[in-house]
Amino acid sequence: MSDCLFCKIINGEIPGEIVYQDDDVLAFRDINPQAPLHVLVIPRKHIPTINDLDSGDAELVGKMYLAAKKIAAEEGVAEAGYRALMNCNAGAGQTVFHIHLHVLGGRSLGWPPG
Ligand code: AMP
Ligand code: ZN
Numbered sequence: 001m002s003d004c005l006f007c008k009i010i011n012g013e014i015p016g017e018i019v020y021q022d023d024d025v026l027a028f029r030d031i032n033p034q035a036p037l038h039v040l041v042i043p044r045k046h047i048p049t050i051n052d053l054d055s056g057d058a059e060l061v062g063k064m065y066l067a068a069k070k071i072a073a074e075e076g077v078a079e080a081g082y083r084a085l086m087n088c089n090a091g092a093g094q095t096v097f098h099i100h101l102h103v104l105g106g107r108s109l110g111w112p113p114g
Contacts, residue, residue, distance in 0.1 A: 001046040006098035010044055019074075024060055025067050027103070036106025037075045037082065041067045048097040050088040068103045077105030 001007045009016040009028060016028035019039055030038040041064045047053060053061065068084040082105030087094040 035104040039103040041101040
């Protein structure tokens with residue numbers, strides 16, 4: 001998707017502070033962090049929202065969570081606790097329409113979120 005911000009990070013057209021990548025997913029630091037650790041894990045495949053996932057994407061979503069687990073361990077928040085979630089559509093606060101797992105940690109995280 002030529003006009004997608006996160007596809008541009010994947011393609012190297014705009015910079016990202018990449019912390020993890022493999023053949024299927026990429027992870028980089030959020031430009032406006034909401035916690036000491038705030039990384040976004042994205043699939044290399046352009047998928048706009050959770051609603052656009054199909055059964056063939058099941059392994060890919062699993063790989064996003066495995067990347068989150070690895071990053072949390074490397075960043076030292078795995079034991080204390082962290083959150084890994086996706087917003088879906090505007091009502092949930094989604095602003096970039098290429099699915100992304102927010103990985104947040106390094107502080108106490110309240111529940112429910114706002
Ligand atoms: P969401 O609101 O769930 O769609 O999350 C989009 C996230 O992307 C926000 O937390 C933004 O701060 C983040 N973001 C937007 N542009 C960039 C960028 N160029 N590099 C890194 N993170 C970004
Ligand atoms: Zn995209």
